[in-house]
Amino acid sequence: MMAEQQDGERHVLTVTVDNESGILAKIAGLFTARGYNIDSLTVADISEDHAVSRITIVTNGPPQVIDQIHAQLDRLVPVHKVVDLTEEGPHVERELALVKVTGSGNARVEALRIAEIFRAKVVDSTTSSFVFEITGAPDKINSFIVLMRDLGLAEVGRSGSVGMMRGVTS
Known part of the structure; x- marks a missing residue:
């Protein structure tokens, strides 16, 4: 069973x-x-x-x-x-995501503004889309994705979490 x-x-x-x-x-x-x-x-x-x-x-x-x-x-x-x-105990956990956002006008400007706040990098840009690279704790990435939904979220690729203990360990 x-x-x-x-x-x-x-x-x-x-x-x-x-x-x-x-x-x-x-x-x-x-x-x-x-x-x-x-x-x-x-x-x-x-x-x-x-x-x-x-x-x-x-x-x-x-x-x-x-x-x-x-x-x-x-x-x-x-x-x-x-x-x-x-x-x-205390540990560091990080994940990487690629987030594609499509749109124009104010939505495009707002996507760039939010990306700057989240320290996401533009790794690809066309006249109709951006691909952002964002790293951080899974909660940070989730929050970024939620905000991008209203601005034209088209696709997300995530690496999965990696982590290790803080400080000196054996």
Whole structure:
């Protein structure tokens, strides 16, 4: 019987793994098999010899579900370390988004004004559209997207969250 994911707190997990074929499928399968959702997933090589990768997973669930996810991830063979940034304390979390806005006249001027406030950069411009690049916490990006909806939001591409602990950690 598949476990039902209940509403719960948002958690950012970082998983350090051997950079080997199939590990991402194993991790995604672990979530799928138990009926848990992955809100965001990013993967990056973090070692000079390309042997180790860091996977950042954003998920939601009550404490017992998050504990189960953590335990299941810890049991996978190529996993070196699992850290729940949400539980560990102060951490930095960032995401990148490309946001295309179409329009003319005042809407175009207003889109540029709001982009400046949010420190979004224009990375492409035509006579009828802008593509903005914005980085920051997911809430900042969500707010920017909401404001752009009334100004001609056409398309959004998001990278997913990455995060790490603040200060010195082992």
